[in-house]
Structure formats: C-alpha cells, structure tokens
Amino acid sequence: MEAVGGAALYSSSGVLFGMLTSSDVDEFARQNHFQTELEKLRKLQVRIVGVMNNAENKQMSKPLVKIWLDEAYRLMYVVDNMWDDFQALTRTKGRSQSTTSNARSLIPTFCTCFVDTALFRLRLRKIIxxxxxxxxxxxxxxLEKGVEGKVSSLEGSTVTPSTPLVGETIVYSKDKxxxxxxxxxxxxxxxxxxVDVISIVGMxxxxxxxxxxxxxxDKRVQEHFDLRVWVCVxxxxxxxxxxxxxxxxxPWTNNDLQDFGQVQVKLRDALAGKKFLLVLDDVWNEEYSKWDIxxxxxxxxxxxxxxxxxxxSEAVAMIMGRTVHLFRLAVLSEDDC
Structure with missing residues (x-):
C-alpha cells in the first residue's frame, strides 16, 4: 500500500497498527482493565488516519483542513509516544519486549515513561x-476515506482561495x-x-x-473592531x-464538539458582546435557508x-439579509491600475 506525505508513517509502515493489534497489547490491557479504552483508541485512530491523505490534498485550498491536519499529526505522535510508555510498563511487569523492539526503534521518544498503570490508563483516556x-x-x-481532494473550480478553471492580505499591486482607482x-x-x-451587511457586487x-x-x-478598521475574520467561500x-x-x-476554548449545533453555540459564545467584522469573499449562494442558518x-x-x-450576483447580495449598502463595481481597465 502506498501512502501520501506524512500519513505514510501511520498507514504504510504498519508499525503502530502492529502494536495496537498485537496479542501482547490485548493481554496486557485485559490484565490491567483498560480494554475498553484500547478499543476506542483503535477505532478513532483508524478513522482519523483513513482520511489524512484526503486532508493532505485539500489543505492548500481549505485553511481549516490544514489546521485539522496539523492537529491530527500532533496527536498521532502523542499516541506513538504512548507506546514507549507501554513498553516501560510491560518491562516493569517482567514481560518480553521481543515483539515490539524492532518497531520501537522507528518511533521517536519525547516523553518520560510512565511506570504506573493507573497513570497510563488516565493518559490513555485523555488522548481519547x-x-x-x-x-x-x-x-x-x-473529509473522506481514501478519496483524493476535490479542487473547486468555476467555469472550468481552478479557484485560488483569497486571503485578507493585499498583494503588491494596489488598485488606486478604488480609493473612493x-x-x-x-x-x-x-x-x-x-x-x-x-449586524449590517455590505455587498460588493461586480463581474x-x-x-x-x-x-x-x-x-x-485599513488601520482605522483594525482599531475599530474587536474581531476581524476573513473567509473565502x-x-x-x-x-x-x-x-x-x-x-x-x-478566541475560543477547544472543547469536544460533537455536532454542528455545538459548533454554532460555541461561535455564538465567542462573538457575544464583541463588535466584529466578517468578510465572506466570493459568495455564490442563492439559497436563503443556508444564509439563515x-x-x-x-x-x-x-x-x-x-x-x-x-x-x-445582486441576487446573492439581496438574500444575505438586510443589505444596507451595495457597491457595484465595473471591470477594471488598464488605466485603472
């Protein structure tokens, strides 16, 4: 099996999966009463690793996926390090390390080994x-398992995500x-x-x-708002x-978000009482129900x-709620730049 990028460490080598599914691990978990936690860890890791290649392909066009992927890699390394601790535990119990010694050499050690089973179980629960x-x-x-990233396109051409940063070319004609x-x-x-909506409409x-x-x-805008957010739609x-x-x-506290409803509640709490500026760039949606949600x-x-x-589209601008200001822009000529 061939894996892409950093995900190869987890899917291609089979080192960590070999440890997770070994009979020694199962036996030790049974003896020390953390079989349930081990099974949860297995299922979660299989689910996460299964979509990491898809995330790798999407991360350049979707910044949020990049954030997710970085966190996924970090947690995978934390799990790797736990198996160094696991080996320390089995050594203290007098168990043989022959089945894992070769695999261990492939996994870097960053943490001090826990030699107490209760602490190991607690750490296992936290990582879960x-x-x-x-x-x-x-x-x-x-994100989808075993699926290559889809590239968004309009009129047959690849769409480059926008950012809030202004390039070196300044459009002087837009000063007014x-x-x-x-x-x-x-x-x-x-x-x-x-919350008022301002629409900038143009070809x-x-x-x-x-x-x-x-x-x-603009510096005045930066100082006026408590929060500024840019999203390329x-x-x-x-x-x-x-x-x-x-x-x-x-700013928000990264709690365990189980569904979209919890995400909306967390966002509502993060925005509460704050004066914010949100830019939604390149919007095509004409369904009012989506905007309402x-x-x-x-x-x-x-x-x-x-x-x-x-x-x-002005139709898009109209469904975005109470658009109190609408700017119509003409296509730039060479003299405008």
Missing part, C-alpha cells in the same frame, strides 16, 4: 478525548470606494439590526476582493465549513458589527 474532538470534525470538514466603505463601517448608520476582474482587502487592512456555500472557519479565527450566531455580537460580502 482529544481524538474524539478531531474525529467529530471529519464530517464537518467533508474604499473610503466610502470604511466610513460606513466606522459609523452606526444602517438598519435596526445589530470577475472588477476588483471586488482587492477592495475588500484594502478595507479589511467560493462556489460551495458549505455552512458547516464556513462556521468552523470563523470559529477557528476567533449561518447568520444565527452573529446576532450575539455587539451593535455596530458588520459583514462584507463580495459576489458577482
């Missing part, structure tokens, strides 16, 4: 909690629009809603993303992915919070 956390995110992130949007962001004019190449970047990085308006992207961009946690924010969307 963390593994459950990232396992619960697999479906939310759309930028100042108008910044002025609106800093004011409390608009609807009665706590491809009109400079929508660049204008949003210039506004997002692109062609798929995946409510779960967008919500997770926002959540990972704001996504915006639910936003109402916890402080009055004066703002959302900027960039889109090619």
């Amino acid at each position: 909690i963390h593994l459950k956390d990232i396992s619960a995110q697999i479906d939310v992130l759309g 629009e930028k100042e108008e949007i910044v002025e609106f962001l800093l004011s409390y004019q608009g609807s009665e809603s706590k 491809g190449g009109a400079g929508k993303t660049t204008l949003a970047q210039l506004v997002y990085n 692109s062609d798929e308006f995946d409510v779960a992915r967008i919500t997770m992207s926002i959540l990972y961009s704001v 996504l915006r639910s946690p936003f109402e916890a924010g402080a009055k004066g919070s703002k959302i900027i969307i960039t889109t090619r």
Whole structure:
C-alpha cells in the first residue's frame, strides 16, 4: 500500500497498527482493565488516519483542513509516544519486549515513561478525548476515506482561495470606494439590526476582493473592531465549513464538539458582546435557508458589527439579509491600475 506525505508513517509502515493489534497489547490491557479504552483508541485512530491523505490534498485550498491536519499529526505522535510508555510498563511487569523492539526503534521518544498503570490508563483516556474532538470534525470538514481532494473550480478553471492580505499591486482607482466603505463601517448608520451587511457586487476582474482587502487592512478598521475574520467561500456555500472557519479565527476554548449545533453555540459564545467584522469573499449562494442558518450566531455580537460580502450576483447580495449598502463595481481597465 502506498501512502501520501506524512500519513505514510501511520498507514504504510504498519508499525503502530502492529502494536495496537498485537496479542501482547490485548493481554496486557485485559490484565490491567483498560480494554475498553484500547478499543476506542483503535477505532478513532483508524478513522482519523483513513482520511489524512484526503486532508493532505485539500489543505492548500481549505485553511481549516490544514489546521485539522496539523492537529491530527500532533496527536498521532502523542499516541506513538504512548507506546514507549507501554513498553516501560510491560518491562516493569517482567514481560518480553521481543515483539515490539524492532518497531520501537522507528518511533521517536519525547516523553518520560510512565511506570504506573493507573497513570497510563488516565493518559490513555485523555488522548481519547482529544481524538474524539478531531474525529467529530471529519464530517464537518467533508473529509473522506481514501478519496483524493476535490479542487473547486468555476467555469472550468481552478479557484485560488483569497486571503485578507493585499498583494503588491494596489488598485488606486478604488480609493473612493474604499473610503466610502470604511466610513460606513466606522459609523452606526444602517438598519435596526445589530449586524449590517455590505455587498460588493461586480463581474470577475472588477476588483471586488482587492477592495475588500484594502478595507479589511485599513488601520482605522483594525482599531475599530474587536474581531476581524476573513473567509473565502467560493462556489460551495458549505455552512458547516464556513462556521468552523470563523470559529477557528476567533478566541475560543477547544472543547469536544460533537455536532454542528455545538459548533454554532460555541461561535455564538465567542462573538457575544464583541463588535466584529466578517468578510465572506466570493459568495455564490442563492439559497436563503443556508444564509439563515449561518447568520444565527452573529446576532450575539455587539451593535455596530458588520459583514462584507463580495459576489458577482445582486441576487446573492439581496438574500444575505438586510443589505444596507451595495457597491457595484465595473471591470477594471488598464488605466485603472
């Protein structure tokens, strides 16, 4: 079996899986009453490792997947290190290490060995909690076992995710629009809603993303808002992915999130009482129901919070709620740059 990238350590070598499924491990777990924990660890690790190749392929286009993958690798190494501790435990019980000595040489040692079975069991339970956390995110992130990453495309061309960073090319012709949007962001004019929506509408190449970047990085805007978040939406308006992207961009306590409802509650709590700016770049969604679900946690924010969307369609802008300001951009000419 051939694995891709770092996931090869776990799927291709079979070293760790060999330890997990060995009769020595089963016997020791039975004698020391942690068979249930061991079985949970096996199932979680198989589930996580099974999607890591897919995550590797998606991480460049989906920053949230990159965060997940980094955490998955970190936890896999923690599990690796536990088997150094396991060997120490079996040595103290006078058990032979012949079946694991070769495999152990392939796994780096970072932790001081626990020689007490109760402490080892406690550590096993703690790592299971963390593994459950990232396992619960697999479906939310759309990761699939044994499937290559899908590349989002529009009109047959690959979509490059946007970021809040402005490139070296500055569009001077957008200064007027930028100042108008910044002025609106800093004011409390608009609807009665706590969160007002500003839509930047224009054809491809009109400079929508660049204008949003210039506004997002304006020093006055940075100082005005408690939180600023940028999410590249692109062609798929995946409510779960967008919500997770926002959540990972704001301070929050990483608890065990089991379902999407808990993710929304956690985001609501993170935004509560804070004046935030959210940019949703390249939105194509025309289904009001999806937007209605996504915006639910936003109402916890402080009055004066703002959302900027960039889109090619005024229909999209209209369904995003109470759009109190709409900017229509023309395609840039060479003289504009």
